[in-house]
Amino acid sequence: MLAAVSVLMLGALLAPVTTASASPAAPEAPAPARIDLVLDLSGSMNKIDAGGQTRLAAAKQAVTRIIDTAPEQAPLGLRVYGATYTGKDKKQGCADTQQVLPVTAMDRAAREEAKKRVAGFKAVGFTPIGVSLREAAKDLGASGERRIVLVSDGDETCAPPPPCEVARELKAQGIDLAVDVVGFRTPSSARAQLKCIADATDGSYADADDADSLTDTLGTLFRKAWRTYHATGKPVVGSLDGCQNAPLVSPGQYLDKFTGGRNLYYKVKKRTDQRLQVSATAVAEEGYERGSIIVVAAGPPGDGEPRSWLREFDQSMGWANIISTGGRSTPGSGNEEPAPDDTGCIMVENKVTRSGDKAIPVELLVGIADKTTRSTGARTPKPRTGADAEGGFSFNSATPIGPGTHRQSIAVGEAPFWRVELQAGQKLTVKAGVDIPEDFVHSATTGWGVTVYDAQRESTTCNEDNDATELFAGRTGHIERVCGPWDITEQDGTQSPDPNGYDVPGTYYIQAQVAEPDAKAKGIVVPISLTVDVSGTPVSGNSPVFFFGDDAAHAKGPSPSGANQNADQGGTGEAGGKGAAGGTTVATKDDDSLGGELALPIGIGAGVLLLGGIALYALRRRGAA
Template sequence: MPSGPARIELVLDLSGSMNENDAGGLTRLAAAKQAVSRIIETAPAQAPLGLRVYGATYPGKDRKQGCADTQLVRPVTVMDQAARADVKQRVAGFKAVGFTPIGVSLREAAKDLAASATSGTSATTGKPRIILVSDGEDTCAPPPPCEVARELKAQGVGLAVDVVGFRTPSSARVQLKCIAEVTGGSYTDADDADSLTANLGTLFRKEWQTYHATGRPVDGSLHGCQGAPLVTPGQYLDEFTGGRDLYYKVKKRPDQRLQVSATAVAEEGYSRGSLVTVSAGPPGDGEPRAWLREFEQSMGWANVISTGGRSKPGSGNETPAPDDTGCIMVGNDITRPGDEPMPVELLVGIADTSTQKAGARTPEPRTGADAEGGFSFNSATPIGPGSHRQSIAVGEAPFWRVEVKAGQKLTVKGGVDIPQDFPKSATSGWSVTVYNAQRESTLCNEDHRSTELFAGRTGHFERVCGPWDITTQDDAKSPDSKGYDVPGTYYIQAQVAEPDDEAKGIVVPISLTVDVSGTPRRPDASPVFFFGDAAAQTPAPSAANGNGEHGATGAPAPSAEGEGSPTGSLAVPAGVGAAVLVIGGIAFYALRRRRAA
């Protein structure tokens, strides 16, 4: 399973035609330099990036030499500040002089990516991708570029090629579109420096700013509890295969409380009716459920389905397990036989009197540019009450986290400004989702919709979630039986989605306003769950390289955290799993759950 940010190699056309002065007052070469320099400047610190060019060194007419003119400028590795400065200097010196060996360059780029996968560094284990920028047809075939694309696809390594046609004539566009279609990539046109910069930025942003599923690798049993691995408090990364459920053993005394949360991450939007379940209890025939059971169902194009539950307090409220060893089941009603494996995060926590004394540790809230959302529960950006603004690309789904205590009330309002030239579509909309400390999604408001469809409208749109009265999960007077009133960390996810791809990559401004009112209850009897042995760390900074972009998380798993802090501090090195959240998926209706006894 690929992990970490996507490994991307940019392949840039520097053939003689790039000297044409028709790119909005610039030569095509100058426009390309501007766009590539911007990518280098804004690349996240942990995002693997390589650069290859063709047609850059041989100005003659000998076809053999001209068609071998392809060079690796920068291998596919993460960029520190010295590397950025070096590559930008090289880009500034580019000249466009030669032939157009697209097919040869694609083969060499695939080799570059393969070499990066065996380099032994955790930052170069994500899925491979080539982004090709060309202004014309291959002048060196054979090999025909589309046949090379088929070769790469047949290798079975998941390599896709995205293509940007820059001032491309219709005859060349057919060839370039074929490369993208055969490999499962995308094709876009660019006519000037601004559109080239925007299109390249969208492609890189799409691959790097995705849901980063993290956890210690584990292989759950597909055949029930008997042969299942034992999991202790912490976060794990597994995967759904076929239509098989996953089973794990867990140790829990009757005086302890257990939390189990499961998050499934799709590379394509979930179909209506997809279902994920978590349950736990003494092992036996069928589904273990005496301790807890929760499920979440997709009513549309959800990218992430997440649910979680906790056992009730007190030894008299549950069935004890032999030797205190119980069974966890993560039910899979999502994938089918023949489907690609799907990453699943499993979070396991224990609460008892010893963890209660540990106390909660929460990260310092961020403001301004540092408050840009992260891209998973684990990298959710900590914020406090107030308003926060940023811009997101259509299809991105950033996460924030806010701490709420018993006795307080939470209200979340999200806003987005849709420009007049936004593509008209019946399926585009604005979504705000709030998850509680168990990673359960809430019903945002009384109309039970998780998304407001634009329906061709433009202008300002708002979604208001809450207010929720935060009590305690075990408060007899609790008004909410589904756990939306649990004190702790609440996770906020915002998204502008376009499942039909028409608006994908368009950047729009959003606002997020969080209101936390009321006085925290004293004393707070909320249970404190323990989620791992490593020292607690705050989430990775959002401005990892000083430009506000997000790198891969690198913090270890946390120590004992408060009820609301099970995942905000929890991360493992970037090499331990990251999965792609496909840009554009969205759930049009609220994800609903039922609580079974």
């Protein structure tokens, strides 16, 4: 959506961003996991039972897809076994394992070379799984997060060494290495052996029967290592000692960091006849306390905490890896305290980290609604359906969807986002279901979580019980959560805020996740369905149109075809992803889908914040306090 606000007018009102420090503000993203794909090319891969084609042809299709969709920065290698020796000498056949692609970043040259190698694969030989695992561990080096993804269609034919013993041997070395295994058309006699490899290394196991299921399963396993919440924004360094030395921020999205329990401060220009939105999202990692809280506040600078314009906070809900909240100032100059020279102060209060904790990324979204834009319409993104409706992995890459049912598969530990445009007078119902297999690895806190965020990026109430996550309690089969129905209202300064959080029309975000802290379950692929129902008649009125900057707010969503599809993308809240000057969004380069580019992690995907919907309810304070 594109706010009809003159860039020149805003430029006169809002000064460009300056920072108090010349050093880069954004926390460095941890290096993406190094992954070695180990592919079975033994003679049995020539069987024609993989959906009308040979297992080899199906494997080539799936591996080529992984190569095509890997992010350029993601280190990927490829090892094969049984690919060259056609004889019957066991000693030679059991030494037949080669690294055909070194573990390297997938730039254009590496990608093309890898695909050429895959196209020339032949399946001819033995099945030396144990030896190949040992060599794959060497391929990955001795440091950082490493994963082996093994695709095999049968039993080891070269033991010793038995593959499960090799897996235990690698684990006993104390290195950060896990082995995920995909059994491709695997007979029951071999399945136990392959599962043992995954279990021994805290990896995961999945079955695949044809090219499509192998492609989906491999894609999800790779997503587990590469696709978690991807924080984006213009680098900024907030002041740690109040507003006096704080940088001035204009409408846009910024990336800062929480360190050592310190709050962040920024200056912002806003007249009393304008409305301000401030949203903050902390991308947390494992190990933070239950009940972590993030607070945003704004008001004139001065002694104490700025809060007369807005103050909102939210507490961790579910196992999602973010805590997000936001607020808007009330309309009209009579409801706000003026600031000297129209320069106010934004505070993001840090109750997530403590002294000595690792720094974590914080997204800051700043928007302004000017009275001259209140009656102006805004462009909405074109909803997606089918494969194009795969969830994204941040607010910025959330996939636009409309009413209807959307189906996909996700890995345990993923928490994809979708977005829905809503107007005052409409009613929202979200129904999200997951199908849990009989052999799912349960723990006491396993559950199905659904979170709805409003246009301020603040979590809303899902249902009357106010729980975000439903425990499985050992159940399998179809499990469903329903949020709503909720009426979308519009706070106009004359009514009390909706305590459920549905009083802000605009872009709503839906996040779904299988909450499972046990690492053994991470990567298990489960089918999900998301049904969105929007009913009611929009209420006409002069809704404010927030401007979030030329480069702020919203990136293109997932693009399974790999093509750029941002022509119809909108913004966060009511502002456009392309500003008045037509600038591209901050996350456009980074956030694609599995079919485009897989987002690199800046946070850990799951098992992060404690289960607020079960033992802990979100605390909400709406409006200035």
